Amino acid sequence: MPRWAMVIDLDKCIGCQSCTAACRAENNVPFVGPEQAELGRAIFWNEVLFHIEGEFPHVKASIIPRPCFHCENPPCVKVCPVGATYRREEDGLVLQRYERCIGCRYCTVACPYGARYFRWYDGEWPDGVDRYQNPDVPLRPKGIVEKCTFCVHRLDEGLPIPACNQACPTGARFFGDLDDPASEVSQLARSPRASRLLEDLGTEPRVFYLKEGA
Amino acid sequence: MEEKEHEALFRPLEETGRRFYLFIAFLLVVIGWGVFAYFRQLRLGLGITGLNRPIFWGVYITNFVFFIGLSHAGTLISAILRILGAEWRRPFTRLAEAVTVFSLPFGAGSILIDLGRIDRLLEVALHPRFQSPILWDVAAVSTYLISSVVFFYIALIPDVAMLRDRYPRASAWRRRLYQVLALGWKGTEAQYRRLESVMGWFAIFLSLLVVTVHTVVSWIFGMTIVPGWHTAIIGPYFLVGAIFSGVAAVGVVAAVLRGVLGLQRYITPRHFNYLGQFLAALAIAWFYFTFAEVLTTIYGSEPAHMAVFFAKFREEFSWAFFSMFFFCFLLPLPILAWRRTRTIFGVVVAGLSINLGMWLERYTVIVPSLSRPRLPYEWGLYTPTWIEWSITAACVAGFILLYTLFAKLFPVVAIWELKEEVPELSDALERKTTEALSP
Ligand code: SF4
Numbered sequence: 292m293p294r295w296a297m298v299i300d301l302d303k304c305i306g307c308q309s310c311t312a313a314c315r316a317e318n319n320v321p322f323v324g325p326e327q328a329e330l331g332r333a334i335f336w337n338e339v340l341f342h343i344e345g346e347f348p349h350v351k352a353s354i355i356p357r358p359c360f361h362c363e364n365p366p367c368v369k370v371c372p373v374g375a376t377y378r379r380e381e382d383g384l385v386l387q388r389y390e391r392c393i394g395c396r397y398c399t400v401a402c403p404y405g406a407r408y409f410r411w412y413d414g415e416w417p418d419g420v421d422r423y424q425n426p427d428v429p430l431r432p433k434g435i436v437e438k439c440t441f442c443v444h445r446l447d448e449g450l451p452i453p454a455c456n457q458a459c460p461t462g463a464r465f466f467g468d469l470d471d472p473a474s475e476v477s478q479l480a481r482s483p484r485a486s487r488l489l490e491d492l493g494t495e496p497r498v499f500y501l502k503e504g505a
Numbered sequence: 506m507e508e509k510e511h512e513a514l515f516r517p518l519e520e521t522g523r524r525f526y527l528f529i530a531f532l533l534v535v536i537g538w539g540v541f542a543y544f545r546q547l548r549l550g551l552g553i554t555g556l557n558r559p560i561f562w563g564v565y566i567t568n569f570v571f572f573i574g575l576s577h578a579g580t581l582i583s584a585i586l587r588i589l590g591a592e593w594r595r596p597f598t599r600l601a602e603a604v605t606v607f608s609l610p611f612g613a614g615s616i617l618i619d620l621g622r623i624d625r626l627l628e629v630a631l632h633p634r635f636q637s638p639i640l641w642d643v644a645a646v647s648t649y650l651i652s653s654v655v656f657f658y659i660a661l662i663p664d665v666a667m668l669r670d671r672y673p674r675a676s677a678w679r680r681r682l683y684q685v686l687a688l689g690w691k692g693t694e695a696q697y698r699r700l701e702s703v704m705g706w707f708a709i710f711l712s713l714l715v716v717t718v719h720t721v722v723s724w725i726f727g728m729t730i731v732p733g734w735h736t737a738i739i740g741p742y743f744l745v746g747a748i749f750s751g752v753a754a755v756g757v758v759a760a761v762l763r764g765v766l767g768l769q770r771y772i773t774p775r776h777f778n779y780l781g782q783f784l785a786a787l788a789i790a791w792f793y794f795t796f797a798e799v800l801t802t803i804y805g806s807e808p809a810h811m812a813v814f815f816a817k818f819r820e821e822f823s824w825a826f827f828s829m830f831f832f833c834f835l836l837p838l839p840i841l842a843w844r845r846t847r848t849i850f851g852v853v854v855a856g857l858s859i860n861l862g863m864w865l866e867r868y869t870v871i872v873p874s875l876s877r878p879r880l881p882y883e884w885g886l887y888t889p890t891w892i893e894w895s896i897t898a899a900c901v902a903g904f905i906l907l908y909t910l911f912a913k914l915f916p917v918v919a920i921w922e923l924k925e926e927v928p929e930l931s932d933a934l935e936r937k938t939t940e941a942l943s944p
Contacts, residue, residue: 331557331885342881372639373628394621396561401729403879411552433550434621
């Protein structure tokens, strides 16, 4: 079985949010409206983090798209009391059993990357948008946790490219099998520009970033 | 016989004034309001609380730790004093254990209130994963709940039997209640001996369980890699805090019962003097742990940990941090350390202050850590809503209600234990303390 991984080239990312939009449409991620978003209830399976460091004129802005990292050693899986979040045996994807999650939010607390989202409300589907829901991805009820699946429904049907990668206009995102030494991702993941977020935590993420300015 | 002598203890069971009903009605209103809030939350989802991302846990989890903490003193006091053979414990144990038994359901309940999908609770039984500290907690807390209820109950049996014989003309349900709970107790020598030996073993078991339970509660936090939680000190720190707030609560409850039920003969200034001294020692222990934790964080200066520290120390949570320090330490310690203020009233003031402070302590352990994730997100702000406060108030009212009903149906002092007390010893102690307490 392949060991799916993603590489994101930060030099190429322009922060356009196409990935976020594509992911929302692909995975039936609901809207929450601006007020709720303000309160921190927005859901982004793929989120683009904008981070500005330092003070003028010594500012450094960075843009980091963040899906779920599908860690090899996922802190969220460890803490789940019912195995609603689990690591799939064959390919190591970190997935979610929506019908089993009891909504304790232990996993959201344990994930150091903030990649997991709780459904505070039932989803909101503005007029007409529900016509575009993707039938391949289940709709989730309120009170549970959900997150990026690397578009597992696509992978399982033999389409090895998540929606975010497909939508990226600059080709900043790569996806493939880390176990295949010839694959693009495994080569890029070994490049000196590659690093992972909060590597010292030992979570072993399977999303690699290529440093800017190289 | 001893029943005559302890007439005062039966009075609350026999006379019920209007104030009692008014008080119960008031509690029921508060609880009803909380139940309404909870049903609203069930219908609309947890979005109507102040919780958000990244502050996924707030007041409910604080209440969970707080109530479990509260429950820690009753059993501990009575079990340890039993093991030590401290005679003065006798009039005191039952009212302390009742604090344990009646606060635990609200601790366990708070976790349930916090769940997004309470309807799937069965999943925990169907697909338990013992790798998760939540399962450790389920195991520890339920063992603790069952054992302390049993401990409490078996010590109640001889008195229930006495009530059964005393009130042959009580209302039918009450007669039945006493009948069933008395388990056919006859009060033979052999029965007493068996009871004593069971209680003795239980006391040892429960003392160990007290340590386990609150340590495991802390591990829900400590086992994650969240900055501010992931420390080895969190176990003992929580344990000391639990005993601290629990003993303080027992002091307050004892004083209230003494006043309301007229137990002056049984609960004496001596008890409060001991409790006060114990609390003063606990305040110092609590300070020691707080200091050790803060110093370790500051000295290490790891950015992720410092962000949490600053959130508590000088940013949006500083109000909670400094009031915690005031209520847990600065206010109660002088009251308890000084012999003149270590009176019943002093213990009540200190006890209330400590419990307020310990609630804030739980809050400042839980929320600030979540508010400072390691990655550069927008940091979340958390303001609990009326839903959360209403449910919290209902939990407190529920605890008081259970306690009040208990005190209405059963004597809060274990009468059968009193007759075993060695009179000379207790008199001598009494005299000594009275001397010590008199100016
Ligand atoms: S919120 Fe759901 S997935 Fe997360 S730990 Fe709890 S039960 Fe598991």
